[in-house]
Amino acid sequence: MSEPVALWQVALAAGLMLLSVGLSAWMKLGLGRDILVAGVRMTAQLLLVGLILDWVFRLNTPVPILAIGLVMTLLAAQAASSRPRQRYPGLLLDSFLSVFVSSFLLTGLTLSGVIRVRPWFEAQYAVPILGMVLGNTLTGVALSLDRFTGDLRARRGEVETLLGLGATRWEAAHPLIRDALRTGMMPTLNSMLVMGIVSLPGMMTGQILAGEHPQNAVRYQIVIMFVLAASSALGSLSVVLLAFRALFDGQDRLRSERLRGQRDR
Amino acid sequence: MALLEARHLHRHVAGRLLWQRVGFTLEPGQCLLLVGPSGSGKSLLLRALAGLDPLEGGEVTFRGQTQQSWRMPAYRAQVMYLPQRAVLVGETVADALRHPFSLRVHSGLTFPQQDARSLLRDLGRRDDVLAQTTANLSGGEAQLVALTRALLLRPSVLLLDEATSALDVDATHQVEALLRGWVQEGERAVIMVSHDPDQRERLATAVLALSVR
Numbered sequence: 001m002s003e004p005v006a007l008w009q010v011a012l013a014a015g016l017m018l019l020s021v022g023l024s025a026w027m028k029l030g031l032g033r034d035i036l037v038a039g040v041r042m043t044a045q046l047l048l049v050g051l052i053l054d055w056v057f058r059l060n061t062p063v064p065i066l067a068i069g070l071v072m073t074l075l076a077a078q079a080a081s082s083r084p085r086q087r088y089p090g091l092l093l094d095s096f097l098s099v100f101v102s103s104f105l106l107t108g109l110t111l112s113g114v115i116r117v118r119p120w121f122e123a124q125y126a127v128p129i130l131g132m133v134l135g136n137t138l139t140g141v142a143l144s145l146d147r148f149t150g151d152l153r154a155r156r157g158e159v160e161t162l163l164g165l166g167a168t169r170w171e172a173a174h175p176l177i178r179d180a181l182r183t184g185m186m187p188t189l190n191s192m193l194v195m196g197i198v199s200l201p202g203m204m205t206g207q208i209l210a211g212e213h214p215q216n217a218v219r220y221q222i223v224i225m226f227v228l229a230a231s232s233a234l235g236s237l238s239v240v241l242l243a244f245r246a247l248f249d250g251q252d253r254l255r256s257e258r259l260r261g262q263r264d265r
Numbered sequence: 266m267a268l269l270e271a272r273h274l275h276r277h278v279a280g281r282l283l284w285q286r287v288g289f290t291l292e293p294g295q296c297l298l299l300v301g302p303s304g305s306g307k308s309l310l311l312r313a314l315a316g317l318d319p320l321e322g323g324e325v326t327f328r329g330q331t332q333q334s335w336r337m338p339a340y341r342a343q344v345m346y347l348p349q350r351a352v353l354v355g356e357t358v359a360d361a362l363r364h365p366f367s368l369r370v371h372s373g374l375t376f377p378q379q380d381a382r383s384l385l386r387d388l389g390r391r392d393d394v395l396a397q398t399t400a401n402l403s404g405g406e407a408q409l410v411a412l413t414r415a416l417l418l419r420p421s422v423l424l425l426d427e428a429t430s431a432l433d434v435d436a437t438h439q440v441e442a443l444l445r446g447w448v449q450e451g452e453r454a455v456i457m458v459s460h461d462p463d464q465r466e467r468l469a470t471a472v473l474a475l476s477v478r
Contacts, residue, residue: 161352161411164315165418166342166370252337253317 014039053127062121069107069130073100076138080239083142086149088246088258098141098239103133106231114223132203132224133231136188140232141239144184148240149259151176152247159254169248177240184236188229195225266329268293268454269314269344269422273323276309283309284475287323291422293452296444296468298459301475307458308349310475311424314456315346327422338370345420349427349458351411353399361399362414371418384413389439404431412440416447425457429464437461441468 017039024031059065077096084091107130112120120126152159155176162172195201203224207217247255267290275285283306291297299307312318314325316337325332327344353361359381366376385394388409402410408431415423423444429437444455445468459465465472 157348157350157352158354160317161348162354162365162368163317163337164341164346164348165365165368165415166338166345167365167368168338168370171368249319251316251319251333252341253319 010043014043053123056123056127059123060119062119065121065123065126068127069104070100072130072134073103076103076134077141080138080142080145084146084149085262086146086153086259087262088149088243088260090246091145091243094242094246095141095145095239098235098242099134099137101238102231102234103130103137106227106234107133110223110227114227128203129224129227133227136228137231137235139187140184140236143187144180144236145239145243147183148176148180148243149247151179152254152256153259153261156254156256163252163254167252169244169252169254172252172254173244173248177244180240181233181236184240185229185233188232192225192229195221201225267291267326268328268452269456270326271314271323272325274310274313274320274325275322276306276313277321278306278309287473287475289471289473291454291456293454294448295470296448296455296457297471297473298457298465298469299473299475300459300465302477305475305477307475308426311346311426311456311458315344315424316340317346338368342370342418343420344422344424345415345418346424347411347415347426347428349430350404351407353402353407353410353414355399357395358397358399358402358410359395361410362395362417365414365418374418377417381413381417384416384443385409387439387443388413389436405433405436408432409436409440421451421453423453423455423457425455427458427460430460437464444468 017035021032021035023029024035056065056068074096077092077099080099081092081095107126108120110129110133111117111122111126115125117125159172159176163169191199201221201224204217204221207220208214212220247258249255269291270289272288274287276283287310289297299310301307309318313320316325316332320332327335327340332340354364355361362381363376365371366374381395382392386392390406390409394406394410399407399410408428412425412428429440432440441464444457447453448455457468459468
């Protein structure tokens with residue numbers, strides 16, 4: 001176990017924040033208020049989540065834990081679907097389905113197959129892992145969906161030229177699907193490239209601070225990174241395929257009238 | 266038998282009736298010119314004939330079969346639409362001409378390099394155009410390459426949306442001569458949007474006029 005942190009120690013750390021407030025006042029940056037608000041919000045949110053997690057960790061039935069996971073997924077899908085500038089009816093449902101299926105599938109496989117937690121719904125493992133997976137999947141889903149629908153607007157001429165020459169909807173959309181998936185996977189791939197060199201991942205750092213042996217913390221991190229990569233690949237792929245299905249019809253037509261710019265609404 | 270037939274087509278845009286009771290019969294060898302002021306929906310009519318927009322009402326038949334009963338890639342390989350602003354996919358002109366031969370519907374065809382050269386020559390292009398980068402082409406040159414790309418795929422009906430709008434007089438005449446010869450060479454016909462009254466004189470075997478309502 002790590003050294004426990006008492007409330008007076010938290011207050012002491014909060015004093016460090018006064019350093020940046022003072023600096024802002026001295027240099028007339030006008031950031032004092034923002035820093036205070038951000039500090040108070042962060043403290044309140046984390047204390048609240050601590051209370052909730054305390055309660056959740058004492059549960060030993062899967063239903064409330066699954067319910068919490070579902071609420072987290074809804075919030076993630078909501079965040080993912082607010083990103084794309086070109087929207088279509090059913091976009092929220094499509095992003096929910098993609099985030100839900102890929103995150104739950106990958107988290108479930110990790111808990112029961114890779115880490116082999118008993119029972120599989122043990123909140124101490126399920127909630128943080130699902131949180132990390134959701135965070136990453138949401139980024140992949142949001143980026144690839146934004147790229148795909150944006151490209152369908154910007155590169156409509158190219159898509160319809162190909163359709164006009166006899167391309168199937170799949171042949172005409174394929175270059176755009178490929179670009180969207182690359183865009184969705186890019187943050188995860190980039191972070192894997194520099195992991196351990198430029199950045200020390202938070203989960204690994206946390207485990208080491210909590211007294212875990214570095215070798216084991218590193219292995220945990222590697223497992224998590226593969227899971228995150230798989231989930232963001234699966235999430236990006238499924239959301240792009242769902243959008244493809246929504247925006248092309250069975251007569252190999254691009255239904256661009258279903259796309260609306262965010263400002264038109 | 267008529268190549269392409271349209272009956273009772275109509276189209277609304279944003280609640281406004283754009284055209285109604287549009288119909289024609291296109292026989293082999295014909296060159297139908299589609300005329301009408303800007304905003305009368307000429308491009309939308311070509312898109313409907315190509316099956317790129319859903320038909321609101323009426324019927325389009327190609328070789329005696331309704332448009333809906335065709336598999337669309339096979340239909341569009343025969344009734345080929347060229348948008349006003351041609352998009353060339355590929356690094357060089359040769360790549361752009363070769364690209365559609367990778368589509369499944371054209372898998373029976375191989376890229377005929379000699380035909381490509383001679384078509385481009387008929388359109389007044391020099392032989393080195395094949396190696397040019399598509400990004401550096403002018404609007405008119407891109408139109409000529411797009412027309413060549415379509416002809417190499419051996420369609421039966423060409424739907425041309427102002428295919429000569431960015432061309433100079435000589436190039437326009439070359440395109441017209443090429444199309445006049447092309448429709449005579451088999452079961453072929455052209456529908457072409459045009460704003461040029463002289464072009465009507467030189468090329469049209471029939472005229473379909475849309476008006477603004």
